Amino acid sequence: MGTESWVKVGASTQTSTTEALDEALAGLQTPAAPKLVVALVAPHFDLPTIAEGLHQALPTTQVIGCTTSGEIAPDGAVAQALVLWALGGDAINVTTGSGQGDDLGLRRAATEAAHCLDQLDQRANTVLMMLSDGLCGDQMEVVRGAYDVAAIDVPLVGGCAGDYLAMRRTRQIHGRRVMSQSVVAAAISSNRPLGIGVSHGWTPVSEPMLVTGSKGNLLSSLEDKPALDVYLNFFNPPEAVRTDQAAFATFAATHPIGIRRRDKIEMRHITGFNPQTRELITVAEVPQGALAFLTEGDFSSVLDAAAQSCQSALAGLNGEEPVGLFLFDCVSRRAVFTEDRVHEETDLISSHCGQVPMAGFYTYGEICRTKGAGGFHNQTLVTLAIG
Numbered sequence: 001m002g003t004e005s006w007v008k009v010g011a012s013t014q015t016s017t018t019e020a021l022d023e024a025l026a027g028l029q030t031p032a033a034p035k036l037v038v039a040l041v042a043p044h045f046d047l048p049t050i051a052e053g054l055h056q057a058l059p060t061t062q063v064i065g066c067t068t069s070g071e072i073a074p075d076g077a078v079a080q081a082l083v084l085w086a087l088g089g090d091a092i093n094v095t096t097g098s099g100q101g102d103d104l105g106l107r108r109a110a111t112e113a114a115h116c117l118d119q120l121d122q123r124a125n126t127v128l129m130m131l132s133d134g135l136c137g138d139q140m141e142v143v144r145g146a147y148d149v150a151a152i153d154v155p156l157v158g159g160c161a162g163d164y165l166a167m168r169r170t171r172q173i174h175g176r177r178v179m180s181q182s183v184v185a186a187a188i189s190s191n192r193p194l195g196i197g198v199s200h201g202w203t204p205v206s207e208p209m210l211v212t213g214s215k216g217n218l219l220s221s222l223e224d225k226p227a228l229d230v231y232l233n234f235f236n237p238p239e240a241v242r243t244d245q246a247a248f249a250t251f252a253a254t255h256p257i258g259i260r261r262r263d264k265i266e267m268r269h270i271t272g273f274n275p276q277t278r279e280l281i282t283v284a285e286v287p288q289g290a291l292a293f294l295t296e297g298d299f300s301s302v303l304d305a306a307a308q309s310c311q312s313a314l315a316g317l318n319g320e321e322p323v324g325l326f327l328f329d330c331v332s333r334r335a336v337f338t339e340d341r342v343h344e345e346t347d348l349i350s351s352h353c354g355q356v357p358m359a360g361f362y363t364y365g366e367i368c369r370t371k372g373a374g375g376f377h378n379q380t381l382v383t384l385a386i387g
Contacts, residue, residue, distance in 0.1 A: 002090025007324020011073035017046040020082040034086035035094040039065030064184040065173035066131040069162030069331040070362035076346035085359040091191040098174035105137030110145025113185035126189040134160030134364025139284040143375040159328035159363035195316025195385035198368040201305030204293035219280040226278030260291040269378035313385035320387040327360025328382040
């Protein structure tokens with residue numbers, strides 16, 4: 001059995017699709033054909049051209065990808081870029097899959113995509129990477145759909161595709177196909193260790209509250225009181241936050257809701273509110289009967305969480321040196337940093353990992369399940385380390 005694995009990253013900020021693809025491919029400089037390429041694509045690019053170009057350049061390589069709300073390259077956070085993360089080596093085996101969803105959600109699509117595990121020659125360590133349409137229904141359904149196939153045996157990591165906060169359409173790539181309202185997946189198995197880290201940096205500031213009313217991504221009541229009123233009365237934000245959706249969204253980016261799981265607190269990003277029903281609108285469900293917390297954070301706590309996520313992923317390599325990292329970083333976390341300081345997160349990660357090839361993207365939500373219930377996160381950094 002093979003013992004070598006490697007990661008290479010190519011990136012480009014050229015505005016032309018063909019020029020960006022050529023530059024990103026040239027930057028890969030792979031020692032052999034990759035087993036997998038993950039394409040992280042700013043929405044203005046022509047995705048069919050990228051998918052076809054990758055197939056022509058790397059006909060034996062499995063390809064998945066998605067649009068983003070910002071990209072991460074080896075030198076740090078970039079914008080309006082094309083980033084290619086390539087994984088190879090004789091220690092690695094990869095299969096890919098996809099599933100088409102609809103306006104009702106992505107659970108069936110996630111199950112179809114996760115069936116790529118059925119064709120995988122599993123080695124000592126396996127992970128299922130998933131990229132979903134971040135604007136299609138309750139994203140917790142993606143985790144449930146994947147769990148229908150992966151069960152407790154295969155950890156899940158992934159992120160929700162974005163569109164630079166336009167909130168109109170995201171797209172996904174599987175091979176030569178470009179889709180929307182879909183889930184694409186790569187099952188990665190290796191003879192070498194794979195490490196996973198997850199951390200968010202948000203601190204509960206309220207007492208735990210019982211979720212007494214919710215359906216899908218609508219949170220209607222906490223402790224039998226309208227959820228919006230509870231939220232506003234607790235934080236007492238400026239008047240504009242109480243009436244203006246844009247001001248509310250900016251405030252909510254640093255004041256998410258946390259859900260108590262057995263061994264952790266998962267974050268839920270609040271995207272807006274309904275002034276008539278007094279409901280909060282979240283990216284994924286806040287389950288009725290759960291215990292919820294109001295939380296807050298700042299620059300320092302978010303930066304500390306990046307270090308924790310990275311350290312946890314490295315610890316999973318059992319002393320082996322990493323050959324590469326993949327980062328699923330919430331776009332709401334990026335909002336905490338000013339543009340002149342956004343590089344500090346990736347600089348901190350590099351200080352822990354050295355100059356290993358690193359790539360990722362800013363997401364509309366993150367997937368990480370290694371054990372237990374749940375597995376969908378917001379305002380969180382998920383790190384996958386390749387040993």
